[in-house]
Amino acid sequence: MSYFDVASAAPLHPVARQALVAALDEGWADPARLYREGRRARLLLDAARDAAAEAVGCRPDELSFTPSGTRALHSAVAGAAAGRRRTGRHVVVSAVEHSAVLHAAAPYDTTEVAVDRRGRVDPAVFAAALRPDTALACLQSANHEVGTLQPVAEAAAACRGAGVPLLVDAAQSLAWGPVSGDWSLLAGSAHKWGGPPGVGLLVVRKGTRFAPQEPADERESGRAPGFENLPAIVAAAASLRAVRAEAAAEAARLSALVDRIRARVPQLVPDVEVVGHERLRLPHVVTFSCLYVDGEALLSGLDRAGFSVSSGSSCTSSTLTPSHVLKAMGVLSEGNVRVSLPPGTAAEDVERFLATLPRVVADVRAQTGADTVPGAANEPAATGSSDDAGATEPGAGLVVDSLGKRCPIPVIELAKVIGEVPLGGLVTVLSDDEAARLDIPAWCAMREQEYVGERPAERGAAYVVRRRV
Amino acid sequence: MSYFDVASAAPLHPVARQALVAALDEGWADPARLYREGRRARLLLDAARDAAAEAVGCRPDELSFTPSGTRALHSAVAGAAAGRRRTGRHVVVSAVEHSAVLHAAAPYDTTEVAVDRRGRVDPAVFAAALRPDTALACLQSANHEVGTLQPVAEAAAACRGAGVPLLVDAAQSLAWGPVSGDWSLLAGSAHKWGGPPGVGLLVVRKGTRFAPQEPADERESGRAPGFENLPAIVAAAASLRAVRAEAAAEAARLSALVDRIRARVPQLVPDVEVVGHERLRLPHVVTFSCLYVDGEALLSGLDRAGFSVSSGSSCTSSTLTPSHVLKAMGVLSEGNVRVSLPPGTAAEDVERFLATLPRVVADVRAQTGADTVPGAANEPAATGSSDDAGATEPGAGLVVDSLGKRCPIPVIELAKVIGEVPLGGLVTVLSDDEAARLDIPAWCAMREQEYVGERPAERGAAYVVRRRV
Known part of the structure; x- marks a missing residue:
């Protein structure tokens, strides 16, 4: 077996495993207690915070341990937006942020900054999205699905200039190094760097307005309610240090x-x-x-x-x-x-x-x-005919009814019939699969056909393509 | 060393330790993924949910794993209250609930039901606190500080009759058995029963209106956002089963x-x-x-x-x-x-x-x-005088100025001077320590003196005591 999905979850790093097992014995007590077992737990927690803060490049008192990266992002968005509620309810995000950011930002007036075909934000466009009522801006350090790095330092400089705090979702990159630039908040997730699940990081730089939105709780500077997941925190910090060394x-x-x-x-x-x-x-x-x-x-x-x-x-x-x-x-x-x-x-x-x-x-x-499909590898000689060949309609050219058929069938049917219309002729694909909206234009670009556009249909949408080759 | 604070946190049960270490190898992957490692993680998660649900006495699909008991309580209060927001914003709690419940209920119109001197709620008083606009009622199964059991089954019956869901904080009792009665929601915390930290339980009975207030997330029925803390969940379930057997x-x-x-x-x-x-x-x-x-x-x-x-x-x-x-x-x-x-x-x-x-x-x-102090063990013969003996004032009797002095000094000073006033005479203690409000009347009850009452003072409050013995 080869496990090639470390961007979802990494197997536990051997150092993390060792630290976790040791901390089960030493770090189970409540670090808020004053007796021996509590003081021992407190020492472990403080040491883990110091190590994590050093790896992140922040002060230990700026860093809270949360139950997950997702919770860190949720708390960061809610706390930072609430801290600046007098400024406004506008939040800037890139269109390719993790869903945890997009969902946390959903209650606000949100601007999604577009990305290019390679998934990268243009820092000038990001900066231009900042408004006088912008409470918070969010930009990942690197995308979780395609790996593209984002221009965080430039975005952070623009945010600093506009007086807007920048939250960086560093979940995918923290294993590789600290996030450069003058950001205000940062979130991370230990199970992405070989730490155990159950540990996230929330960093709030000094001077950043922050009003935690969870019910009051004295733990983790009031930013992460609930009993600290100490053995896992110890393992997470040890693991971060270990992966950074390599x-x-x-x-x-x-x-x-x-x-x-x-x-x-x-x-x-x-x-x-x-x-x-x-x-x-x-x-x-x-x-x-x-x-x-x-x-x-x-x-x-x-x-x-x-x-x-x-x-x-x-x-x-x-x-x-x-x-x-x-x-x-x-x-x-x-x-x-x-x-x-x-x-x-x-x-x-x-x-x-x-x-x-x-x-x-x-x-x-x-x-x-x-x-x-004609043009596909190992295809038989194109026959100019297919089971799915549809009727022709005035103005719509050939119509392919792919209603009720799921991705990739609509595109396959389109590819099968495009040879049946003359150069310059139209094929209209009827589809109620959401993926068709993305895949039909993408197919056109890859096949050098012209994507004319879509219009609403009785069910789903009608996607119109003009044969060019 | 004798560790007598298991109500704060229990050392890891040997069974939990074993399960945790095994699950580190088998259960680190994302249970939402379809490949081998993900399916293996899913099996572990499902088995843990079945075991925990059996111990709680609920259906597996009613139970979500949360990052802590505190988070389970926070989500339960917010989700249940939001689910019934059309009914009203009134929430009933006992006065001795865990602070996680009180803090989560703070944004609502809250009625605190008083307890008797032994810390127990009167179920009739609890029932009488329910109103037509009551969205939720909360009652712990047992108190975390004094161990008193609460009449949960009676309260649940009253709530059911009034159409109000009852949330039971079962953190302290779940190790000993399921919570009886027709409750609607329940929360628990694994590190109280010898499980690892990082795992709580949230149970929402079928038919209970519930609208999660965290940002959208597909994990744990949408009730606990973030990557599941799987090795700890496996250990928590194994531990609950083990402590129940004993x-x-x-x-x-x-x-x-x-x-x-x-x-x-x-x-x-x-x-x-x-x-x-x-x-x-x-x-x-x-x-x-x-x-x-x-x-x-x-x-x-x-x-x-x-x-x-x-x-x-x-x-x-x-x-x-x-x-x-x-x-x-x-x-x-x-x-x-x-x-x-x-x-x-x-x-x-x-x-x-x-x-x-x-x-x-x-x-x-x-x-x-x-x-x-006169009357204390090994006290010297009462002298009728003390360094702290104060001035007398008309109507206030002897005045003891304990301003700026912390518990237990105000009570000690009261005890030292009470012998200086005649039977029926007054002593007034000035104190700005919040504990005096509790401890001076408690001292009077223990010493058979009469607690007359308190009145506001320039700083803190003036507590008036009449000598009776």
Whole structure:
């Protein structure tokens, strides 16, 4: 088995495991108590806070331990926005923030700053979104789905100039180094860096207005109610220190493996789009999407072949909508795969993945009949005809009814019939799958066809494409 | 060392430790993922939920794991109140609920139901507090400071009759058995039953209106945002099952030890009030208060003698106010000690505690000069005079100025001068220590003097006492 989903959760670092087991014996008591066991727990908590603060680059009294990265982000958004409620209720976020940020920001008047096709925010556009009534701005250090680094230092400088606090979601990058720039708040998550679950970090720089919105509680500077998860906190801090010691060497090694995946996958698998920034990226994350591929089938094929990866495809999530990150980037969401390599990943495992992937993709395409799509690898000679060929309608050209069919079927049906209309002719795809909104334009871009636009239909939407090649 | 503060935190149960260490290897992945490691984590999570639900006496899909008991209570109050916001914003709580409940209920229109001197709610009074606009009622299964059991089943029946959901804080009792009665919501905390920190339980019975107030998140039925703390959850469930298997035998054994403490302490130490219900109580908790004793000095003396206990005295908390539980009961808060015995406590350790306590109390009393109080143990013959004897004022009798002096000094000074006024004469104590409001009337009750009342003073308050004996 090769586990390539460290961006979801990392296996426990050996140092974390050792620290956790030791702290179970030494750190179970209430650190607020004055007796021996409590004082011992307090010492462990203080030492963990010092270590974590040093790794983050903040003062220990600016750092609170929370029950998770998600809770840290929730508390950060609510506390910072409430601290500046007199300024206004406007919150700036990038369109590709983690859902924990987007959900926490939902009650506010929110501006989502767009990203480019590689998932990166333009710092000037981010700065321009700041308003006199902006209470808070939020920008991740690196994207969790495609690995693109964000211009945090530039955004922080712009925020500082405008008097707006910047919250940095550093969950994906904290293993690799501190976040540079003059940010005001920061959140992290220990199980992303080989610490145990149950520990997040919330950093609130001195001078940042902050009004915790949870009920009053004296623990963790009033910023994280509830009994401290001390053994896990001790393990989290130990693990952060340990991964940082290995970070520079491991970043270089994994980054080379990611470069290899980025280069080889499009050579090995037809109709693939590698997404995310090729240079300004996390060392260990690479994401690509495969045309005409059902994401869940692909994941399960890779799982059977011994590879654990995740996907932003709609068909693999419970919400039936494609990842908001891929959507914001405007890239294909079909057959999406995120590979995130744990520290220590062997080059041979990556080669084995590259050797396996083409067969798995081909199998999945054969299952959905995508292997008969004209232009697809191993396709039979184009016949100009298909079971799904639809009727023609005045003004709509050829109409393909994909209602009730889930991703990637609408795109496969489009690909099968496009040859049936003359150059300059129209194909209209009727679809009620949310992913079609993303994948039909993405297919057009990859296939050099013209995406004309969409209009509402009785059910779902009608997506109009003009044949150009 | 004898650790007698299991009501704060229990050392990890050996079964919990074993389960936790095993789950570190098997349960670190994201249970929402479909690959092998994720499915394995999901199986562990489901099994833990089944086990916890069986111990609580609910359906597995009614139970969510939260990051702590405190967070479970916060979510329960906010979610249940929001679920019934159309009914009203009135919340009923007992006056002796855990501060997590009181703080969570603070934003609402709250009625605090009084308790008797033994800390118990009268179910008829609780029922009478329900109103047509009551959104939620909250009653603990057992009090965390004095161990008194509450009439939860009766309260639940009354609530059910009135159509009001009852939230039960079962943190202190869940180790001993399920909570009986037709309650609607329940919260618990794993580190109180020998589980690790970082795990709470939130149970919401089917049919209970509940609107989670945290930002949207798909985990734990949307009731506990953030990545599941899986290894700790597995350990918590295993531990609950293990302590339940030993509960009946251990309850009988510890209860006998508590009976022994309840009987012997007043015989061994002069001027002690044992508080809480002598019969309707947790098996392992006993609380008493010692006149003329500084709580922090007592705790630190006991710690040096090898006993870890906690206290509801004002001088041992950061807030400088006595425990709201002791206050609601109207009992002495001076020199307060809570003993809560962990499972497995040896009878010899309890005997050693009983042998040590009198010396430690006497030492502390000697430090504050309380050993010279007339009527105190080993006091010298009453002299009718004291350094602190004050002036007499018309209508106020003898005035003792204790302004700026902290508990237990105001009571010690009162005790020293009461002999100086004639029978029927008045002593007025000026004090700005919040604890005096509780301790002066409590002293009067213990000493059979008449507490006349208090009135505001330029600083603090003036407490008036009439000499009766």
